[in-house]
Amino acid sequence: MSCRFGISAAHPEQFLALPSKLSGRLAAIEFPGDMLESAAGFQKLSQLSKNGVFLCGRDFISPEIAALIPEENCKLRSELENHFQQRCAKAAELGVESFSVAFDIFQAVTSPVYRDKLGGFLRRCAGVIHDFRQTLYLVCRVPGGGSFDRWEDILMFRRELLCPGIEMMLELHPHEPGASEAIAAALKCFRFHDCRRRICYDSSVGNTLTGAALKRCSESCARELEQETVIFFYSGSGKIDSTRTGELEMLLNSCLPVEEES
Numbered sequence: 001m002s003c004r005f006g007i008s009a010a011h012p013e014q015f016l017a018l019p020s021k022l023s024g025r026l027a028a029i030e031f032p033g034d035m036l037e038s039a040a041g042f043q044k045l046s047q048l049s050k051n052g053v054f055l056c057g058r059d060f061i062s063p064e065i066a067a068l069i070p071e072e073n074c075k076l077r078s079e080l081e082n083h084f085q086q087r088c089a090k091a092a093e094l095g096v097e098s099f100s101v102a103f104d105i106f107q108a109v110t111s112p113v114y115r116d117k118l119g120g121f122l123r124r125c126a127g128v129i130h131d132f133r134q135t136l137y138l139v140c141r142v143p144g145g146g147s148f149d150r151w152e153d154i155l156m157f158r159r160e161l162l163c164p165g166i167e168m169m170l171e172l173h174p175h176e177p178g179a180s181e182a183i184a185a186a187l188k189c190f191r192f193h194d195c196r197r198r199i200c201y202d203s204s205v206g207n208t209l210t211g212a213a214l215k216r217c218s219e220s221c222a223r224e225l226e227q228e229t230v231i232f233f234y235s236g237s238g239k240i241d242s243t244r245t246g247e248l249e250m251l252l253n254s255c256l257p258v259e260e261e262s
Contacts, residue, residue, distance in 0.1 A: 004230045005026055005027070005233070005252060006030060006232045007026060007240055009029065009240060010059070010234060011032060014240050016044060027053065028053065028056065029053055029055055029056070030058045030100075031055060031056075031057060032057075033060040049094050054230070055095070056196070057099025059101065060091075081124060092133075096134070100136075100138070100198075102141075105139070105154055106141075106154075122136075126165050129165045136166050136167070138158065138166065142186045143176050149185060151185060151186045155168070167193065169197065171198045172198065173200050175201055187219060191220065194220070199214070199217045201213070201234075205236070207236075209248075211255040214251060214252075215256070
């Protein structure tokens with residue numbers, strides 16, 4: 001199994017402040033979906049693509065709206081589906097083949113009604129991404145809040161969709177209470193369905209990414225997995241500049257030597 005590392009930018013300001021070229025082992029960028037409708041954002045995406053940066057979309061539907069979609073009326077859902085299709089088409093122009101959406105995946109496990117409605121919406125989305133040969137990643141937050149441990153049920157929900165273009169992205173929060181146990185359990189459960197991860201920490205409040213946390217979040221129980229795993233780093237709402245990316249490079253090289261990735 002090969003592994004690629006990158007930077008996740010959740011906000012337009014973060015994305016636009018990123019350097020237009022990435023060096024070393026940080027060779028990927030997760031960009032906010034809003035950048036596809038921004039002239040400055042689309043221009044930067046085009047430049048990054050030309051420079052060989054691996055691009056992956058983030059929040060193609062905003063988390064606030066995504067969580068409410070199954071409960072909304074048919075007219076609004078139809079409008080959102082059209083907007084979603086337009087974003088997929090724009091992304092395809094840049095060669096973007098994957099993106100994430102943070103639906104309320106936990107409610108899909110606990111509420112049969114919500115599960116059916118979300119499943120129907122996702123199957124319609126699957127028809128759109130099939131035409132563009134893209135993959136939609138459903139974000140699964142770890143820890144899931146409280147004592148949630150039904151990772152297998154989440155994986156079963158994904159399987160029941162019967163949509164090969166829909167996969168899972170684990171969003172790992174190593175500084176939260178119970179994170180070590182939850183991350184280990186989730187990685188074990190998703191070991192054959194784990195091609196995207198997002199490691200979240202907020203350096204602005206002192207939650208820096210330590211070597212131990214990096215190793216814990218980068219572990220895999222399926223080294224023989226043929227698909228490439230992409231791990232994105234999201235460091236909170238602060239600016240991501242060359243100094244920040246340089247620090248991540250140093251941490252990667254000291255904690256995860258290249259020879260250990262294969």
